[in-house]
Amino acid sequence: MSRIGKKPVAIPGGVTAKIENGVLSVKGPKGTLTMGLSDQVTYSVDEATVAVQPINQSKQARSHWGMQRTLVSNLMEGVTNGFTKVLDIKGVGYRATAQGKNLKLQLGYSHDVDIAVPEGIEIKTPDNTTVEISGIDKQKVGQIAAEIRRWRKPEPYKGKGIAYRGEFIFRKEGKKK
Structure with missing residues (x-):
């Protein structure tokens, strides 16, 4: 189990996140960032958080889990603070x-x-x-x-x-x- 991957990424105020065509785009006060999504992980976006879960318990899916969560967190940090x-x-x-x-x-x-x-x-x-x-x-x-x-x-x-x-x-x- 990934300790980092388990935590959902909070969406700060003034930031919007959406998933379209296998791309996560995050728009905030400093600009817009996009990231291609991994097929080993599922992403779910609601009003306040972005959650990342592995598609199964294979070693490859679990290894992508924490890294993808960190990349999503970096997008949120970048568009708010830089x-x-x-x-x-x-x-x-x-x-x-x-x-x-x-x-x-x-x-x-x-x-x-x-x-x-x-x-x-x-x-x-x-x-x-x-x-x-x-x-x-x-x-x-x-x-x-x-x-x-x-x-x-x-x-x-x-x-x-x-x-x-x-x-x-x-x-x-x-x-x-």
Whole structure:
């Protein structure tokens, strides 16, 4: 039994959810999100909740159950509050600036790194060592944050690089004399 899957997802005020043609669409104050439905799980929408149940007790159906419930919960959270990831840049000369629909990174390479911001994602740089990524789709926000971080992962000796806010970087001791 899935402990997460058993709980129905509450529909917040100002949010509507409906199922049409195998697609769950959720509309809220921040926008509209859609999700394709799994055939291993049944969904039921009423006025206040969305419930998810497996179609049978097979291992595959039970494994989809909790994940599908979490995806529905992420849709509700996204259209009401949205999601934000914050990246911190550490290193001498490492900088980031948001320029319209592009993010320009200076990371010690011989060239600047330009990253195109996808539709539905907003990137802010409150200072030149902080990047705030926000949007209503949790997967897109996490994906663009991972792509930015991939350009210069934090290294263990000095901690230089791009790290998520709150991420622990395991530090190593340097060479001894």
